[in-house]
Every structure is written in structure tokens, then in C-alpha cells.
Amino acid sequence: MKILLTGSSGQVGRCLVEKLNNTIGTEFIALNRNELDITDSISVDKIVTSFQPNVIINAAAHTAVDRAEEEVELSYAINRDGPENLAKAAARIGATILHISTDYVFAGDKDGEYVENDETVPQSVYGKSKLAGEIAVAEACHRHIIIRTAWVFSEHGGNFVKSMLRLAESRDALSIVADQFGGPTYAGDIADALLQISAAIVKEKNVEFGIYHYSGMPHVSWYDFANTIFIEAKEQDVLKKVMAINPITTAVYPTPAKRPVNSKLNSGKINIQFGIVPSNWPLALKNLKHYMG
Template identity: 60%
Template sequence: MKILITGSNGQVGSCLVNRLQQKPEIEFLALTRQELDITDPVQVDAIVKQFTPDVIINAAAYTAVDKAEQDVELCYAINRDGPRFLAAAAHKNGAILLHISTDYVFSGDKQGLYNEEDPVAPQGVYGESKLAGELAIAKECPRHIILRTAWVFGEHGNNFVKTMLRLAKTRDTLGVVADQFGGPTYAGDIANALIVMANALNVGNKEYGVYHFSGLPHVNWHQFAVDIFTQAKSQGIIDRQIRVNAITSEQYPTPAKRPTNSKLSCQKIEQIFGIMPSDWLTALTHLNQW
């Protein structure tokens, strides 16, 4: 199997590279944004035609949620147009496309877990652009997987865990939002899930379409922060207890509205691919290896 990875220096892309390096039976080409600009259809066509992948994994995305409210054109170019070009090239060359999407396609107002068939209603530019990307892929490439995930963290790139650890160096007390709920998701677990799906789809015995993948247990950001600091202290990364005060979203206003409920049901991916939710608590026990 040959896999083309876009956005290979991001959170998930870096984990994909690390894991595929341990799988000699898979030939892969991993390209950063500097090496492949997915918003350039000529570049995309040339790379896909030259490498002839069986599977394309798009790990490239514009993820600066607040900045997106002003940076609309670039956000849509990366999150809608890039996936459309990749999907068209995949279809033309007989490849399967795996694409990472987000909980932000939902309003966040539902009670309970969001499943793949729930109505979408993004509340900001980032979510709207990611939904536009989903729709473009579905139109251009029948053989696709859209993998929605949430609250991604890992060794690479910027994320909530790294922000908390950075703040802990200079602060003894933090206020963290406690009225937004979701499932933290370790980037390495997303990479593993994508590889499992790619293998299964490549032999032709699984279903295409939309899947949800995130972590359990579901928590709010405040509890996530508490767990991060507990693990960091036990691993000697910080030398004191950080006090975490629970605050409301109103007390921490942001340019883009965050979903109150980002809890995704992972039942479908478990049933069809045998992939279990991300065990983010275990992932936090390895912070000292970052």
C-alpha cells in the first residue's frame, strides 16, 4: 500500500509519519505545507499523478479558530478548496481519500452525544469552512472517509495541553472554562485509527463515509486541565500543584463561539472498524516523553 500524507508536520501528520516509519510494508510520501500547497490544484495533481498513492490522508488544515473569523479567505482555501482538489485528484487516480474534520460542524447545543447523522450547524468561520470541505469531498470522490474529531492534543504543534504546561511555568492559579464539554483526543490515537482504516479500505471490505473518533471519558476543559497538571506533577514536569478555578464561557470571551457540547458518539467506527475511543488519560501519562 502507498500512502500520501499532506500536512505532515502538524499534530496528526507528525504522528502518522512516526507510526508509518515502523511499518516497512507501507510505502509513504509525507509532505509539509511547504512541500505541497494543497490550495494549488496544479501541484496537487502533479504529486498525486507522480506518486500514484492507494490512499491519500489529508492532515493539512487551518485550525486557528479565533483567527479564522478575520482570515476568512485563507481559512476557506485550506479547509474547503484544498480538500476539493485532493478529492478530485484522488478520484481521477483511483485513490481513497481520508480527511480529518471537526466537532465544530455542529452547533454544540444538542443534549447527549452527536452521531454522524445529526444535522450540522457550524457557528463560526472555522466550522463553516470545515463543513464546506466535507461537502466538497463527498461531491468529488465517492471513495472517501471523513473523520470528525475533537480537542486534539499531542507532542507536535500547538494544543491545550502544551498551553497549560507553558502557563504552569509562570502561574500558580489559572481560570479554565467549565461549561464546555467534549472528549480530548490524542493525536497518536487519530494516526493509529487512520492507518487501521486505510488498511481495511485498501482491501475493499469496509464502508466509506463519515465517522466520529474522539476520546473518553468526556470532560469539561477545567477537568482536563486538572488532569494535565496532576499528571505533569507526578512525572516531575512541574514541581507544585496548580490551582485551577472553574469559570464560564462568558468570563473568557473569544472571537469565535465554541460548542458547549462537543461529545461525539464513536459507536459507528467501533462497530465497523473495531476502533475504540482515544484513551487520553493514558496518553497524558507519557508527558515526560514529549
């Protein structure tokens, strides 16, 4: 198996590199944005033609949701044009592209969990640019797997878990939004899912290309998620006290980009096709000392 990974310095990218380094029989190249600008089609074609991967995993994205409201051109360049370049290159050599997308492609006003064929009505520049990327990838390369995920966290980079632990060191109490719901998703579990799908593709199993949802269970609010983080941190002696948190509404904490109220993704399809189970996010919080710093 030969894998070309883009976005190697992001949360999912770093987890993938760690796992690929310990995967026997796999040759890979992992590139960050300084090593490969995916918006440069010539550079993309050059590396893909040279390396001839079976699978291209695109973990690169412009994920600064609020900044995207002003950085519109940059968002579309990275989230639409870059994936399209990779997909076109994959199609030229008969490779498969695995592309990561987001719950933000939905309006977030559905009752219950979102499934793959639900209507996409993004409410932010980030969501719109990611949806445009999905469409571009699907049109450019038949052999595509698009993974929509949500609420990603890990030991790497910036994310909700690390922010909560950092803020708890300097504050006595926090106010956390309690009326937005979703499935926290550990980046290491996303990496495992991507590698499991890649293996199935290379082994030429009967793979159904298209869109899949993958996120964590159980579904919770941001307030519930924060509460679990702080309880675990106290039990693991990462924090000396359980942080006091106050539930607030979205209206009390306005942001430049509109967040989906409902980010619950149904992961049934990916389980049926690949045997992949939802991310066990509570388990991923059992070693919080690695999230510090």
C-alpha cells in the first residue's frame, strides 16, 4: 500500500503519521502545507505522478471557522480548489482519494441524527467551502471516499479539550454552551478509520465509494463534554479541582460564524460497509496528561 498524506501537521494528519510509522507493508509520504501547497495544481501533479500512490488521504483544510468569514478566498482555495487538484491527480493515475469533511455542511436544525443523503444547507463560509470541496472531489474522481466528522480533538494542535484544560489552570469558572449537540471525535480514531478503509480499497474489496459519516458516541452538548473533561482531569490528577462550569445558550455567546445546533452524525453506513464503530471519545480522555502543554 502506498499512501500520500496531505495536511500532515494537523490533528488527524499527525495521528496518521504516528500510525503509518508502525504499519508494516505500507510506504507513505506525509506532507504539511509548507511541503505541498495543495492549491498549486502543478505541485500536486508532480508529487502524485512521481510517487504513484494507491491512496491519497487529504487531511489538509482551512478550519479556522470564524476567520473564514473574512478569509473567504483562502477558505475556498484550501477547502475546494486543493481537494479538487488532489482528486484530479488521483483520477489520472487510478488512485482513490479519501477526503475529510465536516458536520458544518448541514444547517443543524434537524431533529435526530444526520445521515449521508440529508439535505446540505451550510450556514457559514467554512461550511460552504467544505461542501464545495465535497462536490469538487466527487466530480473529479469516481474513486472517492468523503468522511464527514465533527468536534475533532486530540493531543495535538488546538482543540476543545486542550482549551478547556488550559483555561482551567487560570480561571475559577467557565461558561459553556449547552444547546449545541454533537459527537466528540478523537483524531486517532479517525486515523484508524481512514487506514482501515485504505486497506479495504487496496485489497480490492467491494467498496462503495461516496460519502460516509464518522463521529463519536454518545452524543452530548459542549457543556456535557466539558464536564466530562474536568471530571476526568480531576480523577487523573491533571487538575487539582473539578472546574466550575455554567451552562449558557448560543445566544449568550455569539460568534462570527454560525454553528450548527445539531451536529449529530449517524455512523451506521460506515459500520455496515467497513465494520468501523463510532469514536469512543470517553476512552480517549483517559490519558489527559498527554493533552497538557
